[in-house]
Amino acid sequence: MAIKAQRGERRSTALSKERIVHAAIEILDAEGETALTFRALAARLETGAGAIYWHVADKDALLAAATNAVIARATAHVGIRGKPRQVIRSIALSVFDTIDAHPWIGSQLARTPWESAMLHICEGIGRQLLALGVPDRMLFDSWSALVSYILGVAGQNAANARIANPHIDRQDLFSAVIARWAEFASDENAFIHKVAKQLRNHDDRAQFLAGIDFILAGITSKCE
Amino acid sequence: MAIKAQRGERRSTALSKERIVHAAIEILDAEGETALTFRALAARLETGAGAIYWHVADKDALLAAATNAVIARATAHVGIRGKPRQVIRSIALSVFDTIDAHPWIGSQLARTPWESAMLHICEGIGRQLLALGVPDRMLFDSWSALVSYILGVAGQNAANARIANPHIDRQDLFSAVIARWAEFASDENAFIHKVAKQLRNHDDRAQFLAGIDFILAGITSKCE
DNA sequence: ACCTGAACACCGTTCAAGT
DNA sequence: ACCTGAACACCGTTCAAGT
Numbered sequence: 089m090a091i092k093a094q095r096g097e098r099r100s101t102a103l104s105k106e107r108i109v110h111a112a113i114e115i116l117d118a119e120g121e122t123a124l125t126f127r128a129l130a131a132r133l134e135t136g137a138g139a140i141y142w143h144v145a146d147k148d149a150l151l152a153a154a155t156n157a158v159i160a161r162a163t164a165h166v167g168i169r170g171k172p173r174q175v176i177r178s179i180a181l182s183v184f185d186t187i188d189a190h191p192w193i194g195s196q197l198a199r200t201p202w203e204s205a206m207l208h209i210c211e212g213i214g215r216q217l218l219a220l221g222v223p224d225r226m227l228f229d230s231w232s233a234l235v236s237y238i239l240g241v242a243g244q245n246a247a248n249a250r251i252a253n254p255h256i257d258r259q260d261l262f263s264a265v266i267a268r269w270a271e272f273a274s275d276e277n278a279f280i281h282k283v284a285k286q287l288r289n290h291d292d293r294a295q296f297l298a299g300i301d302f303i304l305a306g307i308t309s310k311c312e
Numbered sequence: 313m314a315i316k317a318q319r320g321e322r323r324s325t326a327l328s329k330e331r332i333v334h335a336a337i338e339i340l341d342a343e344g345e346t347a348l349t350f351r352a353l354a355a356r357l358e359t360g361a362g363a364i365y366w367h368v369a370d371k372d373a374l375l376a377a378a379t380n381a382v383i384a385r386a387t388a389h390v391g392i393r394g395k396p397r398q399v400i401r402s403i404a405l406s407v408f409d410t411i412d413a414h415p416w417i418g419s420q421l422a423r424t425p426w427e428s429a430m431l432h433i434c435e436g437i438g439r440q441l442l443a444l445g446v447p448d449r450m451l452f453d454s455w456s457a458l459v460s461y462i463l464g465v466a467g468q469n470a471a472n473a474r475i476a477n478p479h480i481d482r483q484d485l486f487s488a489v490i491a492r493w494a495e496f497a498s499d500e501n502a503f504i505h506k507v508a509k510q511l512r513n514h515d516d517r518a519q520f521l522a523g524i525d526f527i528l529a530g531i532t533s534k535c536e
Numbered sequence: 537a538c539c540t541g542a543a544c545a546c547c548g549t550t551c552a553a554g555t
Numbered sequence: 556a557c558c559t560g561a562a563c564a565c566c567g568t569t570c571a572a573g574t
Contacts, residue, residue: 103539126567136540138569143538147567195419198471207493207501214503228510231503233523240464247422269431277431279438279455286452299457299527306530327558350548360559362550367557371548 103135105143109153113190116154121192124151148199155196159205162186163212172216173304179212180238180300184293187246194246197239210235222311230307237303245292327359329367333377337414340378345416348375372423379420383429386410387436396440397528403436404462404524408517411470418470421463434459446535454531461527469516 101107111132115124126147130137144150166182168175187193214231222230269280280287325331335356339348350371354361368374390406392399411417438455446454493504504511 125565127565130541136542137567138541139539141568194422195471198418198468207504211501211503214507218503218506228507228514229519229522230526231507232514232519233526236465236468236519236523237461240466240468241460242464244422244460244464244467247419277435279435279442280431282442283438283452283455290452290456295453295456295460298453299460302454302457302527302530302534303523304530305533306526306528309529309533310526349546351546354560360561361548362560363558365549 103133103139103143105153108133108140108143109150109157112150112154113158116192117190121195124192151192151196152199155193156205158190158193159183159186160208163205163208166212168212168215172219176213176216176234176304177297177300179209179216180234181293181297183209183238184242184245184296187242188293191246194243197243209238213238217307220307222307226307226310230303233303233307234300237299241296241299245296327357327363327367329377332357332364332367333374333381336374336378337382340416341414345419348416375416375420376423379417380429382414382417383407383410384432387429387432390436392436392439396443400437400440400458400528401521401524403433403440404458405517405521407433407462408466408469408520411466412517415470418467421467433462437462441531444531446531450531450534457527457531458524461523465520465523469520 108129112124112129115128115132126137126140130140133140140150144153162182163179163186166175166179170178187197210231213234214227217227217230217234269277269284332353336348336353339352339356350361350364354364357364364374368377386406387403387410390399390403394402411421434455437458438451441451441454441458493501493508
């Protein structure tokens with residue numbers, strides 16, 4: 089039997105957009121944003137770098153598809169039953185937790201609000217506001233405030249978490265900055281000095297939820 | 313007179329971190345994020361690419377310094393006088409407008425919350441909450457919600473504005489997506505369909521402010 | 537139709553060499 | 556101390572050539 093391997097053999101499994109996106113997510117989760125290169129991806133898929141372009145337009149499209157896939161998976165099973173306020177909280181938290189678990193999504197959120205996963209979130213929040221009996225004149229503003237807050241804050245939070253070096257404990261980094269801000273009391277930092285202790289011990293997730301509750305309370309109070 | 317120009321003459325004005333950051337901001341504002349390369353920056357400053365590294369650690373540091381400079385300039389003159397609610401609104405709007413005018417800041421916000429400009433914003437918001445008479449138990453949550461919202465939403469908004477192509481009108485792009493979402497009425501998009509008209513005509517800045525007002529109303533209602 | 541991998545046109549960053 | 560610019564080690568993307 090003659091061995092046939094002149095120019096690199098073909099991989100056994102056929103390539104597909106789905107397989108490419110899946111492999112991309114694995115790299116992003118395991119090694120972070122900087123590790124996702126077409127060369128690394130091609131190596132993992134046992135193909136040439138150029139082959140990927142047959143299935144995916146470019147790197148932006150790849151990241152958009154990866155983001156959409158992860159968000160879709162995470163929000164698909166969010167309960168629609170329950171009290172409206174509680175459902176809104178759980179939609180918000182599922183977005184927050186998903187972005188926290190896949191910090192590379194943070195920088196992509198703004199670039200891909202156009203995919204189906206985003207529609208699902210937007211629709212979910214809107215529906216609960218209807219169930220809450222928010223009057224028509226306030227519906228759009230209320231919806232917009234909630235969705236903006238959820239995507240904006242979750243996105244920024246992920247970007248914080250993403251700040252490069254996984255070797256440095258983020259809590260330590262944060263504490264150091266706060267300490268620098270708070271260590272000397274002056275006219276310039278009277279407030280920060282006052283809340284320094286809470287800043288040091290704060291929990292991003294709890295703060296995120298507290299913000300949601302303020303918005304919900306604001307909506308309720310304006311309904312009256 | 314002998315002409316002396318063996319290895320490229322030196323530029324007349326001395327280099328400095330300040331001059332470098334200033335030139336970087338000009339490039340970012342005029343041509344966008346992708347145009348800021350060390351080669352382009354060196355050309356504009358009439359120097360070698362490597363010279364910049366004597367004054368700035370790396371590209372991250374350069375972007376951080378540029379962000380801080382722009383935010384500092386914009387928030388320095390925000391009035392501290394006036395009713396607390398109104399001052400909070402104007403701080404929020406100055407951040408929003410600054411980021412809108414310099415969209416490249418959007419992606420940097422999360423990476424540089426540690427600079428002095430950010431302290432100024434944080435302190436400004438906090439002070440107004442004190443003036444508003446927010447009780448201690450709610451002070452930190454209220455402050456966190458407002459600051460998160462301002463930075464998060466303004467950041468995402470800039471990232472939207474940044475979506476590459478300046479040739480394509482963003483409003484058109486947005487309308488097209490909404491249209492796609494809203495064009496068929498189904499169980500999947502009942503809410504979006506309902507607010508489609510407002511979505512098409514919405515004003516990002518007004519929505520941003522409406523969100524601030526919901527949070528302020530929420531804080532007030534929880535104070536009672 | 538789909539895949540391969542060399543080649544192209546870039547990057548950020550370093551560093552020996554200059555003043 | 557400060558600057559120069561070639562060199563290094565990468566990128567994303569293209570494309571002629573293969574199956």
